[in-house]
Amino acid sequence: MDRSSRSGSRTSVPLVAMAAAAALALTGCSSGHGGKKAEQAEANAAAGKADTPRMTVALVTHQAPGDTFWDTVRKGAEAAAAKDNIKLVYSADPNAGNQANLVQNAVDQKVDGIAVTLAKPDALKSVLGKAERADIPVVGLNSGLADWKRLGLLEFFGQDESVAGEAFGDKLNTTGAKKVVCVVHEQGNIGLTQRCDGLKKTFKGTTETLYVNGTDMPSVRATVTAKLKQDTSIDTVVTLGAPFAATAVQSVGDAGSKAKVATFDLNKDLVKAVRDGSIEFAVDQQPYLQGYLAVDALWLYKYNGNYSGGGVAPVLTGPAFVDRPNVGKVAGFAAKGTR
């Protein structure tokens, strides 16, 4: 007995020493700047919670895995669900057929409400009919501004991509831009194409399109640099997603160009860049609001019969411009990943 306990303590000595050494090494390596510690200075206030009976809502989107934008939509939906005592079932698939199956899945589950994006409306037509027959209220969000009424949805929250593009073009007119390049990070994505097309419609100067490989940042950087060198008359680079704006700023530096950078969508690093002036402005369609309102609307409909827009008018969530004068207001929210 004695022996085993001693051998136990003997093996544990080096272990403890190793752990201590590791801890010491880590403390020695700690960073005096930035990091999690700096972030934790902020605190969150939690909203109250509804006392209505628990209900289930399915949110079905056409998100591709790992997309910043949809992550924010989902956070909004989760916040509303937590507040309204809702069990939120989130599912997503960029393939229209698969998305229709996910809606069917929600109908099979007999959920109390469905919130759905209509990126490819006709693919969802038959399954939305099934939801209607099963008496499940359906609201639309994000994509499908032109189609939600036709498909018999209750209400719609969002902003069409082309409308955002048009607003973007108008804003560019005020900055004195003459020639812009629209950087598309996913060739063939309809939403991105609509943004560029909308921009072209209202922008008074010339617009060019540039396709880049959105899954490879160094490639994006090199391609935008190449474009700026090829055409030195470009004075504004427009990116269609937040992460690409920061890369475009580096490309402008690499190319020795004087072009400005403006972008669709927002994230916390962009807020910093807008503040220090390296990015001119960002247009935001407020994805958090889309997710939040869609889920909250289903709750209001179930427990108070309310619905926005009377079944005719959509609820527009944008465009919201973030530029130097107002960036301070959204900075804190963006840092949490909710704006």
Add this chain to the structure above:
Amino acid sequence: MSGGGQALGTPPAPGPGTGTGERDGRTTRRPPALRLLARPEVGVFLGALAVLVFFLIAAPSVRQGGSMATVLYQSSTIGIMALPVALLMIGGEFDLSSGVAVITSALTASMLSYQLTLNVWTGVIAALVVSLAVGAFNGWMVVRTGLPSFLVTLGTFLILQGVNLAVTKLVTGNVATDDVSDMDGFGQAKKIFASSFDVGGVQVKITVVWWLVFAALATWVLLRTKYGNWVFAVGGDQDSARAVGVPVRFTKITLFMLVGLGAWFVGMHNLFSFNTVQSGEGVGNELIYIAAAVIGGCLLTGGYGSAIGPLFGAFMFGMVNQGIVYAGWNPDWFKAFLGVMLLGAVLINLWVQRTATRR
């Protein structure tokens, strides 16, 4: 032409010769020019040259020094990964997880440093360990089970893709990592992995230098060391290699770990040049690395290839990729152009080798 496929595989790859059948035509000495043409990298060299000349003519802005720096930068980030992928291919195996493994490495370094508020070098070292471990796992699974590496690494590819996303979301609450650019050690690491320097008024990225250094190193290892011989041997014929005493398992596992090493390096470049990492990136790049290696004259079946070939393969890819932009062609056709040019290059490559090795 019936001997074309075989002719591709047999000629001058260094490796144990059979020494039998003096008169069967296989060992007759061919003219030096033809023998030079039969080197695995010659076809791709000519292809790359053709593409370069083509774009020098078609796109005026390519002629500026700065443009070449951009082309080389793009080529280098592909090329650094194409090298170990090529070595692995010579060794007879594939790695489909290499594209997302780059992001796994960058995510590890970024999140570890940020979440624990450590000097970024701690994260860099941890990422190296993780990357090597992923490589070792791939290699171990392949030699242990004898399954095709295509299947094993397809599995790792999917696993890493999911893990990248899920762990990032779990740890940071977002799908991208936090900005580490203001943390201790960042500036130092950036100097090594992502800085640029001035050459006659042109800013050249440091990755270009690393790329050339690594290619030289890989060439030396392949042609002048025992390990290089092992690589050719296990890719050529695993059983014969084992029979003559080549440590097949060791060679394969280390080859996979080399891919991990490359993924770590490119991952660190991504992190220190863009400050944050998007968790969904990297998908599809594995095919570009493999394409660069194949265009560079490495055989998909193993046992034949070089490290210089993939260097030109990556350059060709970068050149076409950027050249189309410099030429200002209709961007809707971008991918189609790219495909046609790459296919054209591969055909030139094949034709040169067939002509050179015909007897």
